[in-house]
Amino acid sequence: MMIVIPSYLLHILIVICFYFILAVSFNLCMGYTGLPLFSQVAFFALGAYSAAIAYENGYPFLVGLLLGALFPAFCGFLIAYPALRVRGDYFAIVTMGFAEIIYDVIHNEVWLTRGPYGISVGQPVIFGFKVDSYPTYLLLAIILTAITFVTIQRLVGSPYGRVLKATRDDELAASVIGKNTWKYKQQVIIIAALFSGIAGVYFAHYTRFVNDSPFTLAFTTTVMASVILGGLANNYGTFIGVALMLSFPEVLRVFIVTSENVGYIQQIVIGAMLISVMLIRTKRITVRKHAERRSMKDVIEN
Protein backbone atom coordinates (compact mmCIF):
# COMPACT_ATOMS: atom_id res chain seq x y z
CA MET A 1 0.00 0.00 0.00
CA MET A 2 1.29 3.43 -0.86
CA ILE A 3 1.19 6.02 1.83
CA VAL A 4 0.30 9.35 0.33
CA ILE A 5 1.86 12.31 2.09
CA PRO A 6 0.27 15.61 1.16
CA SER A 7 2.59 17.61 -1.07
CA TYR A 8 2.05 20.66 1.15
CA LEU A 9 3.83 18.81 3.96
CA LEU A 10 6.60 17.71 1.60
CA HIS A 11 7.01 21.31 0.50
CA ILE A 12 7.51 22.42 4.09
CA LEU A 13 10.08 19.66 4.65
CA ILE A 14 11.94 20.70 1.51
CA VAL A 15 12.03 24.31 2.62
CA ILE A 16 13.26 23.22 6.06
CA CYS A 17 16.04 21.25 4.34
CA PHE A 18 17.53 24.08 2.34
CA TYR A 19 17.10 26.59 5.13
CA PHE A 20 18.91 24.09 7.34
CA ILE A 21 21.86 24.04 4.90
CA LEU A 22 22.05 27.81 5.24
CA ALA A 23 21.59 27.71 8.99
CA VAL A 24 24.35 25.15 9.53
CA SER A 25 26.74 27.21 7.40
CA PHE A 26 25.82 30.31 9.36
CA ASN A 27 26.38 28.41 12.58
CA LEU A 28 29.85 27.41 11.38
CA CYS A 29 30.66 31.11 11.03
CA MET A 30 28.80 32.67 13.92
CA GLY A 31 28.43 29.86 16.43
CA TYR A 32 31.78 28.16 16.07
CA THR A 33 34.08 30.89 14.78
CA GLY A 34 32.39 34.04 16.07
CA LEU A 35 32.01 35.64 12.64
CA PRO A 36 28.66 37.41 12.20
CA LEU A 37 28.35 36.68 8.50
CA PHE A 38 25.51 38.77 7.06
CA SER A 39 26.07 37.90 3.43
CA GLN A 40 24.64 34.42 3.23
CA VAL A 41 21.76 35.55 1.09
CA ALA A 42 24.35 36.82 -1.40
CA PHE A 43 26.06 33.42 -1.64
CA PHE A 44 22.65 31.80 -1.83
CA ALA A 45 21.68 34.13 -4.68
CA LEU A 46 24.98 33.58 -6.49
CA GLY A 47 24.41 29.83 -6.28
CA ALA A 48 20.85 30.18 -7.58
CA TYR A 49 21.88 32.41 -10.49
CA SER A 50 24.89 30.25 -11.37
CA ALA A 51 22.54 27.30 -11.68
CA ALA A 52 19.91 29.30 -13.57
CA ILE A 53 22.38 30.74 -16.07
CA ALA A 54 24.09 27.36 -16.50
CA TYR A 55 20.68 25.81 -17.17
CA GLU A 56 19.75 28.53 -19.60
CA ASN A 57 22.92 27.79 -21.55
CA GLY A 58 22.08 24.12 -21.77
CA TYR A 59 24.39 22.70 -19.12
CA PRO A 60 23.16 19.73 -17.05
CA PHE A 61 22.18 20.00 -13.39
CA LEU A 62 25.47 18.70 -12.00
CA VAL A 63 27.47 21.34 -13.88
CA GLY A 64 25.14 23.99 -12.48
CA LEU A 65 25.60 22.49 -9.03
CA LEU A 66 29.36 22.61 -9.36
CA LEU A 67 29.30 26.21 -10.61
CA GLY A 68 26.75 27.18 -7.99
CA ALA A 69 29.03 25.83 -5.28
CA LEU A 70 32.39 27.06 -6.59
CA PHE A 71 31.44 30.56 -7.73
CA PRO A 72 30.01 31.64 -4.35
CA ALA A 73 33.01 29.97 -2.66
CA PHE A 74 35.33 32.05 -4.82
CA CYS A 75 33.36 35.19 -3.93
CA GLY A 76 33.70 34.18 -0.27
CA PHE A 77 37.45 33.87 -0.79
CA LEU A 78 37.52 37.43 -2.18
CA ILE A 79 35.14 39.09 0.29
CA ALA A 80 37.29 37.74 3.16
CA TYR A 81 40.03 40.23 2.26
CA PRO A 82 38.09 43.44 2.95
CA ALA A 83 35.71 41.92 5.51
CA LEU A 84 38.38 40.41 7.76
CA ARG A 85 40.17 43.72 8.07
CA VAL A 86 37.51 44.61 10.62
CA ARG A 87 35.96 42.71 13.50
CA GLY A 88 32.64 42.08 15.17
CA ASP A 89 29.85 44.47 14.26
CA TYR A 90 31.95 46.02 11.51
CA PHE A 91 32.48 42.63 9.93
CA ALA A 92 28.70 42.23 9.97
CA ILE A 93 28.30 45.61 8.23
CA VAL A 94 30.88 44.88 5.53
CA THR A 95 29.30 41.53 4.71
CA MET A 96 25.84 43.10 4.75
CA GLY A 97 27.15 45.67 2.28
CA PHE A 98 28.39 42.85 0.07
CA ALA A 99 24.93 41.26 0.16
CA GLU A 100 23.38 44.59 -0.88
CA ILE A 101 25.84 44.91 -3.75
CA ILE A 102 24.98 41.43 -5.01
CA TYR A 103 21.28 42.27 -4.75
CA ASP A 104 21.78 45.46 -6.73
CA VAL A 105 23.77 43.64 -9.38
CA ILE A 106 21.04 41.03 -9.74
CA HIS A 107 18.37 43.71 -9.81
CA ASN A 108 20.07 45.97 -12.35
CA GLU A 109 22.28 43.88 -14.61
CA VAL A 110 19.33 42.82 -16.67
CA TRP A 111 21.46 41.56 -19.60
CA LEU A 112 22.69 38.76 -17.34
CA THR A 113 20.02 38.14 -14.73
CA ARG A 114 16.89 39.68 -16.34
CA GLY A 115 16.36 41.41 -12.96
CA PRO A 116 12.76 41.27 -11.77
CA TYR A 117 11.65 39.33 -14.86
CA GLY A 118 13.76 36.41 -13.79
CA ILE A 119 15.01 33.23 -15.38
CA SER A 120 13.10 29.97 -15.73
CA VAL A 121 14.92 26.87 -14.58
CA GLY A 122 14.10 23.27 -15.41
CA GLN A 123 13.86 20.21 -13.27
CA PRO A 124 17.14 18.51 -12.41
CA VAL A 125 18.18 15.33 -14.17
CA ILE A 126 20.98 13.46 -12.41
CA PHE A 127 22.51 10.61 -14.43
CA GLY A 128 19.20 9.98 -16.13
CA PHE A 129 17.24 10.15 -12.89
CA LYS A 130 14.56 12.79 -13.18
CA VAL A 131 13.71 14.91 -10.17
CA ASP A 132 10.18 15.88 -11.07
CA SER A 133 7.91 15.30 -8.08
CA TYR A 134 7.73 16.35 -4.44
CA PRO A 135 9.10 13.03 -3.12
CA THR A 136 12.08 13.10 -5.50
CA TYR A 137 12.75 16.75 -4.71
CA LEU A 138 12.66 15.91 -1.04
CA LEU A 139 15.09 13.06 -1.61
CA LEU A 140 17.52 15.39 -3.37
CA ALA A 141 17.11 17.96 -0.61
CA ILE A 142 17.80 15.36 2.06
CA ILE A 143 20.94 14.17 0.25
CA LEU A 144 22.32 17.72 -0.05
CA THR A 145 21.38 18.51 3.53
CA ALA A 146 23.00 15.33 4.81
CA ILE A 147 26.24 16.07 2.93
CA THR A 148 26.32 19.57 4.38
CA PHE A 149 25.46 18.49 7.90
CA VAL A 150 27.95 15.62 8.02
CA THR A 151 30.74 17.75 6.58
CA ILE A 152 30.24 20.64 8.97
CA GLN A 153 29.55 18.43 11.96
CA ARG A 154 32.74 16.44 11.33
CA LEU A 155 34.73 19.63 10.84
CA VAL A 156 33.64 21.25 14.08
CA GLY A 157 34.33 18.06 15.99
CA SER A 158 37.88 17.77 14.64
CA PRO A 159 41.08 19.57 15.64
CA TYR A 160 40.14 22.00 12.86
CA GLY A 161 36.94 22.87 14.69
CA ARG A 162 38.86 23.27 17.91
CA VAL A 163 40.96 26.00 16.33
CA LEU A 164 37.74 27.70 15.19
CA LYS A 165 36.35 27.64 18.73
CA ALA A 166 39.67 28.91 20.07
CA THR A 167 39.54 31.78 17.56
CA ARG A 168 36.00 32.57 18.66
CA ASP A 169 36.87 32.48 22.35
CA ASP A 170 40.07 34.53 22.17
CA GLU A 171 41.64 35.29 18.84
CA LEU A 172 44.83 36.78 20.27
CA ALA A 173 45.38 33.77 22.49
CA ALA A 174 44.84 31.48 19.50
CA SER A 175 47.38 33.40 17.44
CA VAL A 176 50.08 33.38 20.13
CA ILE A 177 49.86 29.59 20.27
CA GLY A 178 50.64 29.56 16.56
CA LYS A 179 47.25 29.45 14.87
CA ASN A 180 46.87 31.50 11.72
CA THR A 181 43.43 32.75 12.71
CA TRP A 182 43.00 34.88 9.60
CA LYS A 183 43.41 31.86 7.37
CA TYR A 184 40.90 29.87 9.41
CA LYS A 185 38.36 32.67 9.24
CA GLN A 186 38.77 32.95 5.48
CA GLN A 187 38.33 29.20 5.08
CA VAL A 188 35.19 29.26 7.17
CA ILE A 189 33.70 32.00 5.01
CA ILE A 190 34.56 29.96 1.89
CA ILE A 191 32.95 26.81 3.32
CA ALA A 192 29.81 28.71 4.34
CA ALA A 193 29.64 30.32 0.90
CA LEU A 194 30.04 26.97 -0.81
CA PHE A 195 27.18 25.32 1.04
CA SER A 196 24.98 28.41 0.83
CA GLY A 197 25.58 28.31 -2.91
CA ILE A 198 24.50 24.67 -3.04
CA ALA A 199 21.30 25.60 -1.22
CA GLY A 200 20.82 28.32 -3.84
CA VAL A 201 21.23 25.84 -6.70
CA TYR A 202 18.62 23.63 -5.13
CA PHE A 203 16.31 26.59 -4.58
CA ALA A 204 16.55 27.62 -8.25
CA HIS A 205 15.73 24.14 -9.46
CA TYR A 206 12.97 23.69 -6.94
CA THR A 207 11.06 26.91 -7.49
CA ARG A 208 12.01 26.60 -11.19
CA PHE A 209 12.26 30.35 -11.45
CA VAL A 210 14.67 32.91 -10.01
CA ASN A 211 14.31 36.64 -9.92
CA ASP A 212 15.66 39.27 -7.55
CA SER A 213 12.78 39.35 -5.08
CA PRO A 214 13.74 36.67 -2.51
CA PHE A 215 17.36 37.75 -2.07
CA THR A 216 16.95 40.51 0.49
CA LEU A 217 18.26 40.96 4.01
CA ALA A 218 15.08 39.47 5.44
CA PHE A 219 16.25 36.14 4.12
CA THR A 220 19.52 36.27 6.07
CA THR A 221 17.76 37.35 9.24
CA THR A 222 15.39 34.38 9.05
CA VAL A 223 18.40 32.08 8.88
CA MET A 224 20.11 33.87 11.76
CA ALA A 225 17.01 33.88 13.88
CA SER A 226 16.59 30.14 13.48
CA VAL A 227 20.21 29.50 14.48
CA ILE A 228 19.89 31.70 17.54
CA LEU A 229 16.60 30.00 18.38
CA GLY A 230 18.26 26.60 18.30
CA GLY A 231 21.38 27.69 20.14
CA LEU A 232 24.66 28.86 18.67
CA ALA A 233 27.43 26.30 18.18
CA ASN A 234 24.92 23.47 18.26
CA ASN A 235 23.97 21.97 14.92
CA TYR A 236 21.26 19.70 16.30
CA GLY A 237 19.69 22.67 18.05
CA THR A 238 19.94 24.54 14.78
CA PHE A 239 17.82 21.89 13.11
CA ILE A 240 15.14 22.32 15.75
CA GLY A 241 15.45 26.08 15.38
CA VAL A 242 14.94 25.91 11.62
CA ALA A 243 12.07 23.46 11.93
CA LEU A 244 10.31 25.65 14.51
CA MET A 245 10.96 28.83 12.63
CA LEU A 246 9.54 27.51 9.37
CA SER A 247 6.76 25.25 10.54
CA PHE A 248 5.31 27.40 13.29
CA PRO A 249 3.93 30.02 10.91
CA GLU A 250 2.38 27.23 8.86
CA VAL A 251 0.71 25.89 11.98
CA LEU A 252 -0.61 29.38 12.64
CA ARG A 253 -1.90 29.56 9.11
CA VAL A 254 -3.85 26.35 9.51
CA PHE A 255 -5.33 26.80 12.94
CA ILE A 256 -5.66 30.33 14.04
CA VAL A 257 -5.16 33.12 11.66
CA THR A 258 -6.85 34.24 8.51
CA SER A 259 -4.69 34.59 5.45
CA GLU A 260 -4.82 38.41 5.36
CA ASN A 261 -2.95 38.97 8.60
CA VAL A 262 -0.86 35.81 8.77
CA GLY A 263 2.27 37.75 7.77
CA TYR A 264 2.05 40.21 10.65
CA ILE A 265 1.27 37.52 13.18
CA GLN A 266 4.24 35.50 11.97
CA GLN A 267 6.57 38.41 12.51
CA ILE A 268 5.17 39.09 15.98
CA VAL A 269 5.50 35.46 16.98
CA ILE A 270 9.04 35.13 15.60
CA GLY A 271 10.05 38.33 17.38
CA ALA A 272 8.58 37.10 20.63
CA MET A 273 10.33 33.73 20.26
CA LEU A 274 13.69 35.43 19.71
CA ILE A 275 13.28 37.75 22.67
CA SER A 276 12.39 34.85 24.94
CA VAL A 277 15.40 32.86 23.73
CA MET A 278 17.69 35.80 24.42
CA LEU A 279 16.25 36.28 27.90
CA ILE A 280 16.21 32.62 28.89
CA ARG A 281 19.55 31.65 27.46
CA THR A 282 21.76 34.40 28.75
CA LYS A 283 24.81 32.30 27.97
CA ARG A 284 25.05 32.74 24.24
CA ILE A 285 27.49 30.04 23.43
CA THR A 286 26.77 26.52 24.53
CA VAL A 287 29.43 25.11 26.76
CA ARG A 288 29.98 21.43 26.23
CA LYS A 289 27.33 19.57 28.07
CA HIS A 290 29.42 17.20 30.10
CA ALA A 291 31.43 20.13 31.36
CA GLU A 292 28.27 21.70 32.67
CA ARG A 293 27.09 18.50 34.20
CA ARG A 294 30.39 17.97 35.87
CA SER A 295 30.46 21.41 37.40
CA MET A 296 26.94 20.86 38.75
CA LYS A 297 28.14 17.64 40.32
CA ASP A 298 31.04 19.47 41.92
CA VAL A 299 28.71 22.12 43.25
CA ILE A 300 26.53 19.49 44.86
CA GLU A 301 29.44 17.56 46.32
CA ASN A 302 31.10 20.61 47.80
Added chain:
Amino acid sequence: MLLRIEGLSKHFGGIKAVDDCSFDICRKQIVGLIGPNGSGKTTLFNLISGVYASDGGKIYFKDMDITHREPYEVSTMGIGRTFQLTRLFPNMTVLENLITAPKNQGGEGVLLGLLRPTSVRKQENDIKEKARELLQVVGLIHLENESATNLSYGQQKLLELSRTLMTEPDLILLDEPFAGVNPVVTSKLIEVLNELNEERDLTILIIEHIMKIVMSIAERIIVLNHGKKIADGSPRDIQANANVIEAYLGV
Protein backbone atom coordinates in the same frame (compact mmCIF):
# COMPACT_ATOMS: atom_id res chain seq x y z
CA MET B 1 72.44 33.82 20.94
CA LEU B 2 68.75 32.95 21.09
CA LEU B 3 67.12 36.38 21.17
CA ARG B 4 68.65 39.66 20.13
CA ILE B 5 66.90 43.01 20.48
CA GLU B 6 68.46 45.95 18.64
CA GLY B 7 67.34 49.53 19.23
CA LEU B 8 63.71 48.54 19.56
CA SER B 9 61.16 51.37 19.85
CA LYS B 10 57.42 51.70 20.17
CA HIS B 11 55.52 54.93 20.61
CA PHE B 12 51.90 55.46 21.55
CA GLY B 13 51.16 59.05 20.62
CA GLY B 14 53.67 61.06 22.63
CA ILE B 15 54.53 58.25 25.01
CA LYS B 16 57.67 56.33 24.26
CA ALA B 17 56.62 52.97 25.66
CA VAL B 18 59.80 51.28 24.51
CA ASP B 19 62.67 53.57 23.61
CA ASP B 20 65.78 52.36 21.80
CA CYS B 21 66.03 49.16 23.80
CA SER B 22 68.80 46.62 23.11
CA PHE B 23 69.84 43.35 24.74
CA ASP B 24 70.69 39.71 24.01
CA ILE B 25 69.47 36.56 25.66
CA CYS B 26 71.41 33.31 25.45
CA ARG B 27 69.90 29.85 25.30
CA LYS B 28 68.96 28.34 28.67
CA GLN B 29 69.14 31.67 30.51
CA ILE B 30 66.46 32.69 32.98
CA VAL B 31 66.17 36.46 32.74
CA GLY B 32 64.02 38.68 34.93
CA LEU B 33 62.54 41.84 33.42
CA ILE B 34 61.66 44.46 36.00
CA GLY B 35 60.75 48.10 36.13
CA PRO B 36 58.12 50.43 37.57
CA ASN B 37 54.56 50.43 36.23
CA GLY B 38 54.45 51.86 32.71
CA SER B 39 58.13 51.24 32.10
CA GLY B 40 57.42 49.26 28.93
CA LYS B 41 57.82 45.65 30.04
CA THR B 42 54.54 44.35 28.66
CA THR B 43 54.94 46.47 25.51
CA LEU B 44 58.31 44.82 25.00
CA PHE B 45 56.65 41.41 25.26
CA ASN B 46 53.98 42.47 22.80
CA LEU B 47 56.68 43.59 20.37
CA ILE B 48 58.67 40.37 20.66
CA SER B 49 55.60 38.17 20.27
CA GLY B 50 54.39 40.12 17.24
CA VAL B 51 51.24 41.49 18.87
CA TYR B 52 52.45 45.06 18.22
CA ALA B 53 54.44 46.22 15.23
CA SER B 54 57.57 48.11 16.28
CA ASP B 55 58.28 51.69 15.18
CA GLY B 56 61.99 51.06 14.89
CA GLY B 57 64.71 48.56 15.65
CA LYS B 58 65.11 44.87 15.02
CA ILE B 59 64.29 41.61 16.77
CA TYR B 60 66.27 38.49 15.91
CA PHE B 61 65.35 35.03 17.10
CA LYS B 62 67.69 32.13 16.33
CA ASP B 63 69.50 34.56 13.98
CA MET B 64 66.34 35.21 11.98
CA ASP B 65 64.74 38.62 11.69
CA ILE B 66 61.28 38.37 13.26
CA THR B 67 60.65 42.11 13.57
CA HIS B 68 57.43 42.40 11.62
CA ARG B 69 56.16 38.85 11.84
CA GLU B 70 52.60 37.93 12.80
CA PRO B 71 52.04 36.47 16.30
CA TYR B 72 51.31 33.00 14.90
CA GLU B 73 54.56 33.01 12.94
CA VAL B 74 56.55 34.07 15.98
CA SER B 75 54.90 31.31 17.99
CA THR B 76 55.61 28.74 15.31
CA MET B 77 59.29 29.69 15.40
CA GLY B 78 59.45 28.85 19.08
CA ILE B 79 58.48 31.83 21.21
CA GLY B 80 55.66 31.18 23.65
CA ARG B 81 54.06 33.76 25.91
CA THR B 82 51.51 34.24 28.62
CA PHE B 83 49.48 37.34 29.36
CA GLN B 84 49.33 39.52 32.43
CA LEU B 85 45.58 39.00 32.50
CA THR B 86 45.18 35.38 31.49
CA ARG B 87 43.71 34.71 28.07
CA LEU B 88 42.17 31.28 27.95
CA PHE B 89 39.50 29.81 25.69
CA PRO B 90 36.69 30.17 28.26
CA ASN B 91 34.09 28.04 26.51
CA MET B 92 36.44 25.13 26.00
CA THR B 93 37.39 22.53 28.58
CA VAL B 94 40.71 22.50 30.37
CA LEU B 95 41.91 19.59 28.26
CA GLU B 96 40.74 21.22 25.02
CA ASN B 97 42.62 24.38 25.95
CA LEU B 98 45.80 22.33 26.07
CA ILE B 99 45.33 20.08 23.06
CA THR B 100 44.65 23.07 20.83
CA ALA B 101 48.17 24.35 21.40
CA PRO B 102 50.61 21.89 19.77
CA LYS B 103 51.88 22.84 16.34
CA ASN B 104 51.73 20.82 13.14
CA GLN B 105 48.55 18.98 13.99
CA GLY B 106 47.39 17.19 10.86
CA GLY B 107 43.72 17.41 11.84
CA GLU B 108 43.89 21.19 11.87
CA GLY B 109 43.68 21.31 8.09
CA VAL B 110 40.27 21.24 6.40
CA LEU B 111 40.79 18.00 4.52
CA LEU B 112 42.53 15.94 7.20
CA GLY B 113 40.18 17.37 9.81
CA LEU B 114 37.27 16.14 7.74
CA LEU B 115 38.66 12.70 6.94
CA ARG B 116 40.70 12.11 10.10
CA PRO B 117 42.68 9.08 8.97
CA THR B 118 44.27 6.78 11.56
CA SER B 119 47.54 8.72 11.58
CA VAL B 120 45.72 11.89 12.52
CA ARG B 121 43.73 10.14 15.24
CA LYS B 122 46.91 8.64 16.61
CA GLN B 123 48.51 12.08 16.74
CA GLU B 124 45.43 13.42 18.53
CA ASN B 125 45.68 10.65 21.13
CA ASP B 126 49.39 11.26 21.66
CA ILE B 127 48.70 14.95 22.22
CA LYS B 128 45.92 14.15 24.67
CA GLU B 129 48.27 11.83 26.54
CA LYS B 130 50.89 14.54 26.73
CA ALA B 131 48.34 17.10 27.87
CA ARG B 132 47.15 14.78 30.64
CA GLU B 133 50.73 14.27 31.81
CA LEU B 134 51.20 18.01 32.02
CA LEU B 135 47.89 18.42 33.88
CA GLN B 136 49.15 15.81 36.31
CA VAL B 137 52.30 17.83 36.89
CA VAL B 138 50.51 21.12 37.50
CA GLY B 139 47.78 19.43 39.53
CA LEU B 140 44.79 20.20 37.30
CA ILE B 141 44.11 16.67 36.12
CA HIS B 142 40.89 16.36 38.15
CA LEU B 143 39.54 19.39 36.26
CA GLU B 144 40.29 18.21 32.73
CA ASN B 145 36.64 18.24 31.60
CA GLU B 146 35.78 21.44 33.42
CA SER B 147 35.23 24.47 31.24
CA ALA B 148 38.15 26.84 31.61
CA THR B 149 36.02 29.75 32.76
CA ASN B 150 35.09 27.87 35.95
CA LEU B 151 38.68 27.68 37.16
CA SER B 152 40.01 29.84 39.98
CA TYR B 153 42.42 32.65 39.12
CA GLY B 154 45.51 30.71 40.14
CA GLN B 155 44.34 27.65 38.23
CA GLN B 156 43.75 29.78 35.14
CA LYS B 157 47.31 31.10 35.36
CA LEU B 158 48.56 27.52 35.61
CA LEU B 159 46.44 26.46 32.67
CA GLU B 160 47.65 29.32 30.51
CA LEU B 161 51.25 28.50 31.29
CA SER B 162 50.61 24.84 30.54
CA ARG B 163 48.97 25.73 27.25
CA THR B 164 52.04 27.76 26.28
CA LEU B 165 54.30 24.86 27.25
CA MET B 166 52.25 22.55 25.01
CA THR B 167 53.56 24.54 22.01
CA GLU B 168 57.06 23.37 23.05
CA PRO B 169 58.66 26.81 22.91
CA ASP B 170 62.41 27.43 23.06
CA LEU B 171 61.83 30.81 24.65
CA ILE B 172 58.94 31.61 26.93
CA LEU B 173 57.83 35.13 27.87
CA LEU B 174 56.01 35.16 31.20
CA ASP B 175 54.09 38.31 32.10
CA GLU B 176 53.67 38.31 35.87
CA PRO B 177 52.89 34.62 36.13
CA PHE B 178 52.75 34.73 39.92
CA ALA B 179 50.54 37.81 40.40
CA GLY B 180 47.55 36.83 42.48
CA VAL B 181 48.66 33.23 42.70
CA ASN B 182 48.90 31.68 46.14
CA PRO B 183 52.36 30.79 47.49
CA VAL B 184 51.86 27.03 47.17
CA VAL B 185 51.03 27.29 43.47
CA THR B 186 53.80 29.83 42.99
CA SER B 187 56.46 27.51 44.35
CA LYS B 188 55.02 24.73 42.22
CA LEU B 189 55.27 26.94 39.12
CA ILE B 190 58.85 27.87 39.93
CA GLU B 191 59.65 24.20 40.34
CA VAL B 192 58.10 23.35 36.96
CA LEU B 193 59.94 26.21 35.24
CA ASN B 194 63.30 25.28 36.74
CA GLU B 195 62.82 21.70 35.70
CA LEU B 196 61.99 22.66 32.11
CA ASN B 197 64.94 25.00 32.07
CA GLU B 198 67.30 22.24 33.12
CA GLU B 199 65.84 19.35 31.16
CA ARG B 200 64.70 20.99 27.94
CA ASP B 201 66.97 24.02 27.88
CA LEU B 202 63.92 26.27 28.03
CA THR B 203 64.90 29.93 27.98
CA ILE B 204 62.76 32.14 30.15
CA LEU B 205 62.14 35.88 30.14
CA ILE B 206 59.97 36.77 33.08
CA ILE B 207 58.26 39.95 34.26
CA GLU B 208 57.74 39.88 37.99
CA HIS B 209 57.10 42.55 40.59
CA ILE B 210 57.90 40.59 43.72
CA MET B 211 61.62 41.16 44.17
CA LYS B 212 62.19 38.12 46.32
CA ILE B 213 60.87 35.84 43.57
CA VAL B 214 62.78 37.53 40.73
CA MET B 215 66.01 37.52 42.69
CA SER B 216 65.62 33.82 43.47
CA ILE B 217 64.57 32.55 40.03
CA ALA B 218 66.53 34.74 37.61
CA GLU B 219 70.23 34.49 36.99
CA ARG B 220 70.21 37.84 35.23
CA ILE B 221 67.98 40.87 35.50
CA ILE B 222 67.16 43.61 33.00
CA VAL B 223 65.68 46.83 34.35
CA LEU B 224 63.49 49.13 32.27
CA ASN B 225 62.47 52.67 33.10
CA HIS B 226 60.45 54.91 30.75
CA GLY B 227 61.04 52.36 27.99
CA LYS B 228 64.83 52.52 28.31
CA LYS B 229 67.09 49.82 29.62
CA ILE B 230 68.78 51.28 32.66
CA ALA B 231 70.55 48.23 34.06
CA ASP B 232 71.44 44.67 33.10
CA GLY B 233 73.29 42.24 35.33
CA SER B 234 73.20 39.63 38.04
CA PRO B 235 70.65 40.03 40.84
CA ARG B 236 73.44 41.06 43.18
CA ASP B 237 74.62 43.84 40.81
CA ILE B 238 71.10 45.06 40.27
CA GLN B 239 70.39 45.33 43.98
CA ALA B 240 73.46 47.49 44.35
CA ASN B 241 72.90 49.59 41.20
CA ALA B 242 72.30 53.22 42.06
CA ASN B 243 70.22 53.91 38.93
CA VAL B 244 67.87 51.10 39.75
CA ILE B 245 67.47 52.13 43.34
CA GLU B 246 66.63 55.65 42.27
CA ALA B 247 64.29 54.78 39.40
CA TYR B 248 62.65 51.67 40.59
CA LEU B 249 62.68 51.66 44.34
CA GLY B 250 62.21 55.40 44.48
CA VAL B 251 64.52 55.93 47.47
